Amino acid sequence: MSASPAQEIVTAAVIVIGDEILSGRTKDKNIGFLADYMTAIGIDLREVRIVPDELPRIVEAINVLRLRCDYVFTTGGIGPTHDDVTADAVAAAFEAPVVEDERILAMMKERYAEGELTPGRRRMARVPKGADLIDNPVSGLPGFHIGNVFVMAGVPSVMQAMFDGLAPRLATGRKMLSKTIEAHRPEGIVATPLGEIQDAHPGTAIGSYPYFDGEIFSTRIVIRARDADLLEEAAADVEKMLEGLAKNDKTS
Amino acid sequence: MSASPAQEIVTAAVIVIGDEILSGRTKDKNIGFLADYMTAIGIDLREVRIVPDELPRIVEAINVLRLRCDYVFTTGGIGPTHDDVTADAVAAAFEAPVVEDERILAMMKERYAEGELTPGRRRMARVPKGADLIDNPVSGLPGFHIGNVFVMAGVPSVMQAMFDGLAPRLATGRKMLSKTIEAHRPEGIVATPLGEIQDAHPGTAIGSYPYFDGEIFSTRIVIRARDADLLEEAAADVEKMLEGLAKNDKTS
Incomplete structure (x- = not known):
């Protein structure tokens, strides 16, 4: 994984892949989950893109964002059907060939009887050459990562389990602290x-x-x-400002 | 408004602007609403980007997407505070100066007593020169549009009211029809x-x-x-395929 653990700030981008999100048919539940999770562990989510199931659009998003951020996480488009083109897109972005992964095929052969290993299911064993796998404790078939790009399922329960497994291995920066003050105005x-x-x-x-x-x-x-003292100093000035406004309310 | 009403396909992109979405603090409710609405009226949502409250990042997203799509809709970043930079970003994207809009100022003067027209509120009258206004029936202060870029509030109730007002004036393409078939497998x-x-x-x-x-x-x-006959022909083949699978289930 590419980010150095000594970095003060570790950045990430998310690419949500799927026509069904853009048509409104499915409402995304992954962006909010990933945003919360990354904030909690000290990764700055810098940009999110939702793109259609079209190879050139996915390749473009991957290639811009993988240079700009320490990590890129994708969700969706890794199923068995003709419109699942994420593996091909990631391979194209890295100029790598797509290969049938022996580890995934072995898992499939354990899981499915010979007649059940349809060409569609077999499609899900395709990954860019050189990719490592991302565990899928929910439904078995893994995601993959290559370079700093992590390819996860779109189904929220599966994506969440994959990210849970990944998170301890990610480099994280100094955590962002926050303080919320109610202005009452x-x-x-x-x-x-x-x-x-x-x-x-x-x-x-x-x-x-x-x-x-x-x-x-x-x-x-x-x-x-990121610094607790700086946070408290700014918060004190905000409180002071609000007190000043409250005094004005009373005297005016 | 730029799209011709005779177009078969009208495309749009959405840019969601705000650190609070990327940090997870606020969960976006605008993307799903806009996706549903556009599908219903015959506009193809082609891409969504969520970007931070940073001028160069907003400018970049606007300039890529306004050339690629018939319409660009932005949500967020038009409030009175220092981190609301959407107006400046749109102006920079169009290489237009930012001006205080006389129409918005007049609305503000009707609404606020002289002491209440704070410099922060006055900031909300700033729009790119040449922009038209977008009605805001909920909280009064309008959004704006320039060229094919429409700038709306981030608060969902306000954004929805703005888009409701806009929608009848947008060019729309031939509506996408859809049919859902349950595969049971x-x-x-x-x-x-x-x-x-x-x-x-x-x-x-x-x-x-x-x-x-x-x-x-x-x-x-x-x-x-988009064509009802093409839809039915494909649906008939899908049904036939599923019936074939069901027969196999019974005979095997």
């Missing part, structure tokens, strides 16, 4: 002072998320930093 | 005959979606086509 009121606090606190990322709680428009302020 | 069994049926039916797209129903692995086969 609309974003437009806190926006400008927040921008000033952001400028005064390099090494932190201050975001604000407006929401309507059914009665008032309010805002959650989220401060993120 | 694993994908590995139907994969190869499905591939042959796909080859025999140009003008259709046949997908198969495996799922575990709690007892058996089964597969939904989805046939899509």
Whole structure:
């Protein structure tokens, strides 16, 4: 795996492959899972792309993102049917031939009687030459990885089990810490002072998320930093700013 | 709006802008809504990108996708705070200056007392020069569009209201029809005959979606086509194929 464990920041991209997501027929459940998981273990998810089951579009996404990020994770398109072209796309991206993997074939032969090993199922043994396998404890047939690209199933339960198995082997950076502060007022009121606090606190990322709680428009302020001291210093300034606004409410 | 109403196929891309989606803190609810809506009105969603609140990354996504698709829809990053850079990014992509829109300012002046028109709120009046506005019936402040790029809010209720207003003005292609057939057997069994049926039916797209129903692995086969006759012909062949498999079940 390519990222060095000593790196401060480890980055990743996710490619979701499948016409069914783009048509709305299936609602993606993998992006949110992977985003949460990566944040928890210290990997920065930098970009997500959802692309159709078309070889050139998948190749393009892989080749841009594998150079830009430490890891690329794909979900979907590794089934037995004609529209499952992920293995071919990854092979094309790495300019590697596609081969029938002996390890996967052996698993299949254990699992299926001879008549049941259909050409479709056999298709699922195809991987780019040189790929390693990713365990699939749910339904048996593995994903694979080559270079920094990890190819997982699209079915959420299978994808999650694959990623659970992978995660301990991934290099991770210093974890991003975060603190959420409730502003109790609309974003437009806190926006400008927040921008000033952001400028005064390099090494932190201050975001604000407006929401309507059914009665008032309010805002959650989220401060993120890898350094706990920097986080607390920025949070203290945000609290001070909110106290100042509260005093104004009372006196005006 | 750029697409001609006579086009057979109208394409779109969606760009979701926001660190909070990539960190997992917020789960996206806009992609599924837009995918469903576009399918229903006859627009092909061709790609989705989720990018961070960083100007160069947003500009890159806009400039690639606006050339590739008839429409680009963005969600998020149009609030009043320092990390809301979508207006600047769209302006940069179109090499247009950012201006304070007089129409938005007028709305704001009606809405807010003079002291309440904070610099943060005033930031939300900034749009690329030449942009038109997108109505926001929920919280008042509009989105905007320039060329074939439509900039909407990230808050789902606001985004949905904006898109509802936009949709009747969009060019749409011939609607994609679809038919779902339950295979009652694993994908590995139907994969190869499905591939042959796909080859025999140009003008259709046949997908198969495996799922575990709690007892058996089964597969939904989805046939899509713009032409109703082509759809029915392919569906008839799929039914025939499944009947053949069922006969085999009984005789073996």
